[in-house]
Amino acid sequence: MMSAALYWLVMKPISLLPYRALYVVSDVFFVVLYSIIGYRKKVVRGNLTRSFPEKKLSEIQSIERAFYRHFCDVVVESLKNFSVRGSQLNARFDHHNTEVLDTLHAEGRSAILAGGHYANWEMWALSAPAHFKHRLMAIYKRLSNPYFDQKMRETRGKFGLELVSTKETSEWLRANQNDLTFSVFAIDQSPSNPRKAHWIQFLGQDTACLFGTEKYAREYNLAVVFGHLKKIGRGKYAIEYELVTKEPRSMAHGQLTSQLQMLLEADIRKEPRYWLWSHKRWKHKRPTD
Numbered sequence: 001m002m003s004a005a006l007y008w009l010v011m012k013p014i015s016l017l018p019y020r021a022l023y024v025v026s027d028v029f030f031v032v033l034y035s036i037i038g039y040r041k042k043v044v045r046g047n048l049t050r051s052f053p054e055k056k057l058s059e060i061q062s063i064e065r066a067f068y069r070h071f072c073d074v075v076v077e078s079l080k081n082f083s084v085r086g087s088q089l090n091a092r093f094d095h096h097n098t099e100v101l102d103t104l105h106a107e108g109r110s111a112i113l114a115g116g117h118y119a120n121w122e123m124w125a126l127s128a129p130a131h132f133k134h135r136l137m138a139i140y141k142r143l144s145n146p147y148f149d150q151k152m153r154e155t156r157g158k159f160g161l162e163l164v165s166t167k168e169t170s171e172w173l174r175a176n177q178n179d180l181t182f183s184v185f186a187i188d189q190s191p192s193n194p195r196k197a198h199w200i201q202f203l204g205q206d207t208a209c210l211f212g213t214e215k216y217a218r219e220y221n222l223a224v225v226f227g228h229l230k231k232i233g234r235g236k237y238a239i240e241y242e243l244v245t246k247e248p249r250s251m252a253h254g255q256l257t258s259q260l261q262m263l264l265e266a267d268i269r270k271e272p273r274y275w276l277w278s279h280k281r282w283k284h285k286r287p288t289d
Contacts, residue, residue: 003147015082026072034068040278051203066273093127094238105133111223116188117276119229129160137162138184194284214256217248
């Protein structure tokens with residue numbers, strides 16, 4: 001009951017606001033979140049300081065504030081997704097180098113799209129199906145609240161994106177291996193088990209990486225594409241698709257995982273304010289054995 005009330009009395013009305021009004025809400029939200037509550041400020045500051053040890057405190061604080069402003073924009077833009085129209089998405093999200101996607105479809109190749117929590121991945125999820133000839137599936141982690149889990153699935157999937165929970169990924173790929181599919185993997189989440197992770201240096205730190213992208217690419221011989229997400233301006237985003245490999249089985253163990261992480265790191269270093277710094281990315285330590 002409380003979840004439904006929050007959705008219909010707060011979240012849904014906010015989603016009906018025009019974008020100009022949404023950014024007024026975002027500006028107020030920034031003051032509350034950053035200056036009053038200090039939401040995960042210790043986590044953000046720690047992540048930034050360890051990732052950019054060469055930067056002065058004033059530079060870290062500047063990136064920190066810019067991140068929180070962007071984060072608040074992403075929050076209100078994600079609320080907007082509950083009622084956004086396809087024409088609004090087309091005007092705000094550009095897709096570049098889609099020839100890569102079309103070529104793979106023409107060749108009869110299924111593929112994985114790898115990317116990170118950068119710019120506005122939620123807006124991408126709604127805008128993407130119009131640019132793919134493949135069946136488009138994204139892996140997601142179920143929310144603990146069943147009501148909001150259902151609303152999220154409905155919202156992300158309303159333009160054609162299929163959502164599959166992390167626990168059902170293997171079964172879905174096996175069941176659909178004869179179809180032309182594009183599966184979306186987020187590569188910057190922290191693995192639950194550090195012993196099953198692939199360890200690399202990422203942003204100058206010992207980092208545990210999810211191995212699923214490489215595992216499934218090799219198992220089903222899937223091509224791998226990386227999505228370079230970008231923020232062009234307030235409320236304006238783009239993605240550029242880059243083919244990483246068509247032959248994952250020819251690569252050495254861990255090579256594909258490391259290469260994808262390097263692509264993400266390069267994007268983060270160019271514009272650090274647009275990555276999800278509030279995530280506890282480095283909560284694991286490499287096992288000594």
